Amino acid sequence: MDAQILTVDDSASIRMTTKITLTNAGYQVTEAVDGLDGLNKAKAGNYDLIITDLNMPNMNGLQMIEALRQSGSNVGVPIIFLTTESDAELKTRAKAAGATGWITKPFNAESLVKIVQKVLGR
Amino acid sequence: MMNDPIQVFRTEASELFEQIESGLLDLLHDLSDRDQIDAVFRGLHTLKGSGAMFGFEGLASFTHHCETAFDQVRKGEVPATEALVSAILNAQDHMKALIESPGPHHDAQSERLLLTLNAALGGSSSASADGQIAIEGKAPSTKTGSxxxxxxxxxxxxxxxxxxxxxxxxxxxxxxxxxxxxxxxxxxxxxxxxxxxxxxxxxxxxxxxxxxxxxxxxxxxxxxxxxxxxxxxxxxxxxPAGAVGDGSAxxxxxxxxxxxxxxxxxxxxxxxxxxNVKVPAERLDELMDRVGELVIAQSRLSQLAASIGNGQLRDVSEDVDRLSGELRDTMMVLRMVPVGSLFSRFRRLVHDLSRETGKTIELQTDGESTEVDKTVIERLADPLVHLVRNAIDHGLEGPEERLRNGKSSTGIVSLSATQAGGEVVISIKDDGRGINRERVRAKGEAAGLVQPGAVMSDQELLQLIFKPGFSTAEKITNLSGRGVGMDVVRRTIDELRGTIDIRSEFGVGSEVNLRIPLTLAIIDGLLVRVGDSRYVIPLSAVEECLELSLEEDIRSRGRSFISLRDSLVPFLRLRDLFATGTEPELHQKCVIVSTGNERVGLVVDQIIGDHQTVIKSMSKLHSTADMFSGATILGDGGVALIMDVNQLVLRGQSKEALMRAAV
Structure with a gap:
């Protein structure tokens, strides 16, 4: 079965790009519009990978990652976050919260697919 | 639903502009409205990120500066001013133009607006002229054969x-x-x-x-x-393959x-x-255990040789004694690693913290080649991180404040390691504002850690910062200030049988010294007798031994102080403390122990002699017996408890405090 991916972003355009890119690469993509929505969908669903923005209203990405890891659901599910610049401090905090890796914006289709493949272990 | 991401972005951008604009307008009414500051920042951030995604580079680099400005506001580095808010409101129209007709013809306008923004930030903005967003690039790889x-x-x-x-x-x-x-x-x-x-x-x-x-x-x-x-x-x-056995690789x-x-x-x-030979650490531990047993057996042998009085046997025993001592020392060296490996991690940490706090910091390290047991190194990492963070977050001032106080704008944090006898002293020093003792005291009282008005020594007061639940940072930052961490430092150092001592001069800086025994497994101890039981006092803590005559003991009763070269040293009667129920010897001994700067006397019945001790840790059931750090097996098979000098000194010191209060 195709891998299930959840993309969490408050920006509709980024969600759409992610969805188009990953659907073309053969993945099933579900969208969530902010951290809270992402948390609920991730808990209810059965995803192989979660891609999330960090800066979002209602619940930011860091809080979502932390809540997900602490809830005990989605243990071992890779979580990739989107970050604008290569911000070392943010990376450290996101990883401490339980994130697996990151992708730097702006990204192109190729780099997104490459990271997704890397993290899913093909 | 539209299917063109660029079209979706344009729609999204106009929503973002609304969000940013309404936030900015609300801010004009109340410049301290945190929710609006966050909303504006988030809006600018998304605009920049998505803009860069869809090829609006002009928009992205221009918005980047506005975002940076608001990030500074968000972090409290610059105040939100009317001028700043207006500058961004004006900049918004320009951003819209950058989406409508992207291209280089906007550059002059971009520059003009950024100058206004810069002026609104007080001219200290980090908005640089190049305006490019750095995109991570990879260094070209050099290919040279395999x-x-x-x-x-x-x-x-x-x-x-x-x-x-x-x-x-x-x-x-x-x-x-x-x-x-x-x-x-x-x-x-x-x-x-x-x-x-x-x-x-x-x-x-x-x-x-x-x-x-x-x-x-x-x-x-x-x-x-x-x-x-x-x-x-x-x-x-x-x-080349095939060198060994099956090895194709x-x-x-x-x-x-x-x-x-x-x-x-x-x-x-x-x-x-x-x-070199590669050995798993586990095997070294096993070997360490064996050496420990050998040391115990050896002390039995020397006792035996002494009691039998056969000269030849004594010669052999002395030889074996020397050899096992050397074996022990060699064993220790095997487990030693230089602290440099620990220190080198802090460059990155200090660099990150420097960026995060906006303080200019220089890290100095000294004594990297000092060697410490590898277990000690591993366990020291976390406490050191806490201490360095604390020094940077609470200790060092910002560049302006430093200049005002006549210091150089760069704060210095130094890490050093030196070996002193059987201990290594690791010191974390900063040239920051020092510890404000009144505030520490007030916080300690507020947190219920000290009775209001209680008499405390300076060291006791400073040590308060290591108590659980203590935190002097008025606002919680990412780094420290949550009151967790420093008590973890204390606990870890206690577990390593080390001591912490703090020196701080208000306005000049602070220094925390960690004294840690070089090794965890074997110590040299002073074997003493109290009542019918034997105890070991770590030799590294012993300063001197005195005789305490019965008359002197009686004279000082109720006060428990002896005068030692013009200073009063509190002492503890271990016979009373351990409730042995025996009568005091005619010539009691007083062993003066110290933890670096605090001293206390321990009154024992007899000093048996020095004794190499292999430490066996206590079971969980005995973990509350805080006066002891472990136990050891003696040459005759008996067990002696090892005294925890820190705890005993603390007990002695509280006595001293009581007495000061009474005077």
């Missing part, structure tokens, strides 16, 4: 729970070149302690590839900061590094791999 690398890979324990797939990484390595992978199961726990979510395996990999070191490191890009990764280039001659060289965590070993081409 090289054989030896990798030691240990991922963080929680890697799998956090989504990293170790198998995927190993498969990726196989894609980089020809691999021989061996699992290292030495840290695999027994079945009862096995948690399926934790990662207990490590790997040794021999990899032959044309790719560069950085390309190998790229495989671990997401975990490289948290893991232990050693990449060593193997000498060329080992590349070269065997790892027989090598040893006493591996310090997180260390990246670069083997110099000159060093010969064959000079």
């Amino acid at each position: 090289t054989t690398w030896r990798l030691k890979i240990r991922l963080p324990k929680n890697a799998m729970a956090n989504g990293t797939n170790p198998l995927g990484l190993l498969n990726e390595l196989r894609g980089v070149g020809e691999c021989e992978i061996t699992a290292d199961r030495t840290s695999f726990p027994d079945f009862l302690n096995l948690s399926p979510l934790d990662l207990h395996l490590a790997w040794d990999v021999t990899l032959t590839t044309e790719r560069s070191r950085s390309e190998i490191e790229d495989v671990f890009m997401f975990v490289i900061d948290d893991m232990q990764l050693e990449i060593q280039e193997l000498p060329m001659r080992s590349v 070269p065997r790892p060289p027989q090598s040893v590094e006493t591996v310090a965590a997180g260390k990246l070993t670069d083997t110099k081409s000159g060093s010969k791999a064959g000079d």
